[in-house]
Amino acid sequence: MGLETTSESPAPVRQIANAIAQWIDRLGTVWVEGQVAQMSRRQGMNTVFLTLRDPVADVSVPVTCSRQLFDSLNPPLVEGARVVVHAKPSYYANRGTLSLRANDIRMVGLGELLARIERRRQLLAAEGLFAQERKRPLPFLPRCVGLITGGGSAAERDVLEVARRRWPAVQFRVVHTAVQGTQAAGEVMQALGRLDRDDEVDVIVIARGGGSVEDLLPFSDEGLLRAVFAARTPVVSAIGHEPDSPLLDLVADRRAATPTDAAKTVVPDVAEETDRIQHARVRLRHVLTAWVAREQHALDTLRARPALADPASGLADRLDEVHLLRDRVRRSLRHRIERADDDLEHRLARVRALSPLATLSRGYAVVQDADGHVVTSPAQTAAGAALTIRVADGRIGAEVTDTHHEPTDPPDATRGASR
Numbered sequence: 001m002g003l004e005t006t007s008e009s010p011a012p013v014r015q016i017a018n019a020i021a022q023w024i025d026r027l028g029t030v031w032v033e034g035q036v037a038q039m040s041r042r043q044g045m046n047t048v049f050l051t052l053r054d055p056v057a058d059v060s061v062p063v064t065c066s067r068q069l070f071d072s073l074n075p076p077l078v079e080g081a082r083v084v085v086h087a088k089p090s091y092y093a094n095r096g097t098l099s100l101r102a103n104d105i106r107m108v109g110l111g112e113l114l115a116r117i118e119r120r121r122q123l124l125a126a127e128g129l130f131a132q133e134r135k136r137p138l139p140f141l142p143r144c145v146g147l148i149t150g151g152g153s154a155a156e157r158d159v160l161e162v163a164r165r166r167w168p169a170v171q172f173r174v175v176h177t178a179v180q181g182t183q184a185a186g187e188v189m190q191a192l193g194r195l196d197r198d199d200e201v202d203v204i205v206i207a208r209g210g211g212s213v214e215d216l217l218p219f220s221d222e223g224l225l226r227a228v229f230a231a232r233t234p235v236v237s238a239i240g241h242e243p244d245s246p247l248l249d250l251v252a253d254r255r256a257a258t259p260t261d262a263a264k265t266v267v268p269d270v271a272e273e274t275d276r277i278q279h280a281r282v283r284l285r286h287v288l289t290a291w292v293a294r295e296q297h298a299l300d301t302l303r304a305r306p307a308l309a310d311p312a313s314g315l316a317d318r319l320d321e322v323h324l325l326r327d328r329v330r331r332s333l334r335h336r337i338e339r340a341d342d343d344l345e346h347r348l349a350r351v352r353a354l355s356p357l358a359t360l361s362r363g364y365a366v367v368q369d370a371d372g373h374v375v376t377s378p379a380q381t382a383a384g385a386a387l388t389i390r391v392a393d394g395r396i397g398a399e400v401t402d403t404h405h406e407p408t409d410p411p412d413a414t415r416g417a418s419r
Contacts (some may be wrong), residue, residue: 075118
């Protein structure tokens, strides 16, 4: 490093750290292969921190890269991926740590294989092969189940045994194919086409046990995926175990975690369905009983009302009211008639009092000449004239023998004297 130090004149830490940083900075870039053990993306920072571990020895080194480089990786970088990093060693003097500043990251081995699968997934997803709206529903109770699997495999045994235990009457069309290797995808496609053309097959299961990514690679084949997408019959993917995720799981109408789970998915459990029917019958009986009881209670309530319990009682009350109203009408009518009769008698008495016949009955008489004119003065007749005298109960014929005029006081003078 070129520094001369002694115990009497030691160098400060900052000088040593800066010297180490300068020495490391003179090193060129290197290609490093390893496995990503840890990743850290901190909010608001443009640097991503990685830990690159040796796949054989227990040795690791921190790596930093820009956020732009990290986000541009396709497929995205995940923990456990094998990568080759082109980086330059860098020493951070403030903390005394050594790291690699990466300017290029590439997938290798399994990582490159996963990258190809990821690019294929993105391409098919953009075409809509994985869209949820085009997935077909599975039949509740299929007449026949098509099974594509390896001959004599554990996956075949699991599907058949579990399905027949759940629903003993289930029928299968089993087609044996290769489930790994270069011929597997083509054979599975042929079997799928044969079962899809069979009108009795209601659902198709493609099953295989677990394995490595390389073993499951045929089930991410683009030709097979497009064949499953174009099939008329619903397809269930049962490839590997829960962590395994070939692209067939995405394009199939239903994904099963294991072959056993596929059997449970396509065939109902006869015991569970019987229990559901029993529970449904019990619930229906309870609902019907409650409904009948409610309606009976409503009917009893209606029948308990006075109008329905004793209809005659209401009629008797109304009859009493009618009688009372009739008596009131009679009394009112009688009273009005009596009042009208009294008024008539009174008016009749007044008329009678004003009638000329009443005056005649008191001894007065009306004298009329031969022409029927009333004679009120002697000057209106002469001796020898014929007269008619009307009394209360008849007429008397008379002849004038003499007339005599008697003077009377003028009415006006009499009124004046009264005043």
